[in-house]
Amino acid sequence: MSEPTLGCKMLDKQALASQANQDLHRVLHARSLAKPESFWAEAARAVHWDKPWDKVLDEDCAPLYSWFSGAQLNTCYNAVDRHVEQGRGMQVAIQYVSPVTDTEYGITYDELLAQVSRLAGYMHASGVKKGDRVIIYMPMIPETVYAMLACARLGAIHSVVFGGFAASELAARIEDAKPKLILSASCGIEPSGVVPYKPLLDAAITQSRHKVEQCIILNRAQYSAELVEGRDSDWQISVASAEAIACQTVAATDPLYVLYTSGTTGQPKGVVRDNGGHSVALSWSMKHIYDVGPGDTFWAASDVGWVVGHSYIVYAPLLVGATTVLFEGKPIGTPDPGIFWRTIEKYRVKSFFTAPTAIRAIKRDDPDGDFLRDVDLSCLKTLFLAGERCDPDTLHWAEERLKKPVIDHWWQTETGWPVAANLMGTAPVEVKAGSPALAVPGFQVEVVDELGEMVPTGQSGNVVIKLPLPPGALTTLWNNETRYLDSYLSMYPGFYLTGDAGYMDEEGYLYIMSRIDDIINVAGHRLSTGRFEEVLCQHEAVAEVAVIGVEDKLKGQLPLGLVVLKKGVTLSDEDLHRELIALVREHIGPVASFRLVSVIQKLPKTRSGKVLRGTMRKIADNQSYKIPATIEDPHTLDLVRNALTRMGYADALV
Template identity: 40%
Template sequence: MQITSFEQYQEVYQQSVNEPEQFWGSIAENFVWKKKWDNVLSWNFTEPNIKWFEGAKLNITENCLDRHLLTDGDKPAIIWEPNSPEDDSVTLTYKMLHEQVCRFANVLKRNGAQKGDRICIYMPMVPELAIAVLACARIGAVHSVVFGGFSAKSIADRINDAACKLVITADGAYRGNKQIPLKDVIDDALIGCSTVEKCIVLTHVRTPVSMLKGRDVWWEDEVKHVNNVCEAEEMDAEDLLFILYTSGSTGKPKGVVHTCGGYMVYAGYTFSNVFNYQPGEVYFCTADIGWITGHSYIVYGPLSQGATSLIFEGIPTFPTPSRFWDIVEKHKVNTLYTAPTAIRSLMGFGDEPLVGKDLSSIRVLGSVGEPINEEAWHWFDEKIGHQKAPIVDTWWQTETGGIMISPIATVTPTKPSFATLPLPGIQPILVDENGNEIEGNGVNGNLCIKFPWPGMLRTTYGDHERCKLTYFSTYENLYFTGDGCLRDEDGYYRITGRVDDVLNVSGHRIGTAEVENAINMHAGVVESAVVGYPHDVKGQGIYAFVIFPAMHGDVELTKKDILQTVTRVIGAIAKPDKVLFVSGLPKTRSGKIMRRILRKIAEGDISNLGDISTLLDPNVVQEIIERASEKK
């Protein structure tokens, strides 16, 4: 299953394009199935309707846990590194993890969960988060993990959209020197959630919380009432495995749906190959399980391959900027997979945090979440990998389920800030605005995929039409990624950023409409427009242009009020970095806001704003430019 040379990659890639069904069928043979498939693939992108491994029966947790017990039962499955280095790390072997997953699966059943029920998980980065995810999959319940930084309103929206029956949370979480009151946030969210019957609460930070009789139960109490034997529920390959909400170009987050069989095969195959994972190695992905990276490359991908997955609660700079390097040294980490935002942030501290740190165990480095800039790539290569560890700059999305375009470690020749080449089975295509294919090398276009792959989304939960409109209707018979892309003279791909109204802030996708809706909820705001601009650490920052006619008193205080509103509605991750009060916005005569002009102003590039004479009020542009320059 593993590719070991560039010649082999070219051969395997060609085979995967020529005979995709045969190719993926042979990959799927490496997994455990209760019943094999009748048909590898049936598809059309018009509906869209995609089915992989039709008729097959499986349970993904048998592939992640049970099949390793005989040979690797005592091998570490998860190593947990806590927020504070003074606290002890925890290691769970495959046998221990299997027992805890089965026990908690029985807790879920005891609290009324059944196959097909949706369960919302809002937890800190602790081993119990992975246990909760796997326990849902064990009984055939559909998990919807919500990142621990979202607000009560954002959680309520997600719970209501999926009609979740249970919530799993904790009293709180640690994030550097802060405590996040998770249970309090859940309590606020559940005021408007009529479908939730039970809330299971893990003790973690030992802070007082309110427990509602009949609804709230303690994790620690519940596990005492059950044993650790739980047969894995038989699932169809196309049964739902999880829903993960992602921002779109409209205000309402959309629930991306992944199913059991194809997702398992794709996450496992890509993990094994991209990172060139070797038995016994320690693999450290610094992401949160609340994002797709955590689903695919902390939980399902590594565990399906019998890997040792290191998880971390905390931030890279607490208690010191050498936190990552201490973890690498302590656990002899072989693969480090992190985000450009983290890399740029750590670069800012210079070489001091690296002095005396033994990073010699690192064999592979990885980057995820957004394109990595050249300066950060070289720093990562020289200071962390000592120019001996290949960097896999991975491009993929929540919707793709797994890595799509990336070097294969030790196999693909790398190039700074290029995602390089598609993985086997992935058929990218560049198109112009009209959907015509742009052939050859040394070209730019919109990135689409022309053939299905097993890890792709099947629908958006409860709204298939939205899935069709967002991904499959822009260009006929193609999956549209929403990203612009350059293909250079060597055929290497470089992602150039979003071409729709979605921002990529610290690797988190945030819809401009979602932020605008939140700003507009503030009592004094008439209208707002949000765009991205280059940010030294985050990659993209959020710049908000706000019409607030009744402004009186303290301007800075009003800005803080608006930021607080966004934090309450979405979460702190969506707070604008800059807020500029304006009297109007550049609009076409039909009322459409010209974000292109605002983007240029935010970037400080007013040399080429194009023809503004056709705007409803061209004078507005000059006023915004003047206010923006004053603000600097």
């Protein structure tokens, strides 16, 4: 027998390392479930506590579990003050990058402390106290981070509303949260131009039955807003003369923030996050998942209006003493599809987190990676993707262009941090395209059928998480415990319903294929829209795709695909149509009955990058629908309607 080659030996070592890391991951995961108290007590050492806990896990009010009951701390102290006290005040805490205003500057921990403590001092002098709610309606600027941290400093509960939300949507959140104060800016800036916020804010306050008596307005150079006398204060003048205030100790179980997510009833759901469990979970995740610690630079290219912005632009990087990049811009068009890569190079970003939608947009505009050729990405260790299911084609494109590990991971607004991920800081395992890897320690993920029975390996079902959820997950819905129980905990007693459908393979890798309501039934066959999209994205001409189920009298539903092409594609519509149908037939089979496909210029998405499949499905079936408040470009719904009309679905535009 001949000796194995050097290449074989290297592959053997990689396989052994991967298997060893899988074993380590499973050991950590098993310990977190078998002994959650000791597991999370150990993780809690990363956090400064003003008073230790009485119980790590309090099960007395199950299924409303709580973590670190009896403990006291302050999240702002952990994110800012303690780093200054430890002698690292001169380190950059926030690196602000705004290509839309051509502005870049760093803010040290010393400067961050000064800004946050003075803003908190002014808010305190204005009557804001522990437990009061404060709405923050602002763009991606440093003052937005100051506002969040100032609320945490006082023990006030912040609720960030994405800047530019319609007045009616903002009014609904004002009515539900009943804020003592609103912090806002005069405008936001999009690639299309300046978006005035102040008129929207004024209209929302007028519409709301809860009347807000105090607002602090930051006037930006691009748009100056008129202040309402007796209600509005000028940010710069007010904060400049305010006295700094120290951190207010709060209970670990006290709410840190309320973040509204869309609800099926049209009434937004206010996800409540606590202080203690949140700090512990995010600190743990930065070390073990993202491999980021003190002095490292971390960039989550999202918005503070979403959960990614809360967890991984603001709190998590600052909790561990890292530098966080605050980016006001887009992956393309501000000014070109190379802006992400140049920013990573310039600020030596170690770990980068964005949505698959952003990578697909870059791939569409720069399919060959021309904007990467002169960029040095030696600083970058890992690209993380989340927010929308990552199809294998997008993952492979990024791997080939970046020559870096590309890690898909899965979580939700409600969970606050990753449920399934590759532990890149502790036990990196094999990347399987289409899977966010293994369940993260603390999360016992199962796949069940409609009766709650576990389904066989490889079979699709509803993805659930066994209670208790780990620290950092939602504790309830604001002012609506009944809705929390009904929405998440009632369908499968003892489990949290994620609302996602998927399956697990023989190694325990999780595959999230779609939302539960995105499963389509074709002649009795339950098929995932995510699987169709995965196959269609394999075609070399396709940049991105959305598949929906449309009504059919014979088969119940049929899959319908809308595809966006890469720039420069010359393939005829007839050839593309034939090749896409053949691709689905090859990979899914004739059972898919896939014949409906059309090219579209742009897909309708939320500002966080989620494709609005539910709205498209209603348009196709001629059902009434409401334009989502989070939509990025309402005109895209007209594009969808026109494409559907050409295929015999939806009513034509008048």
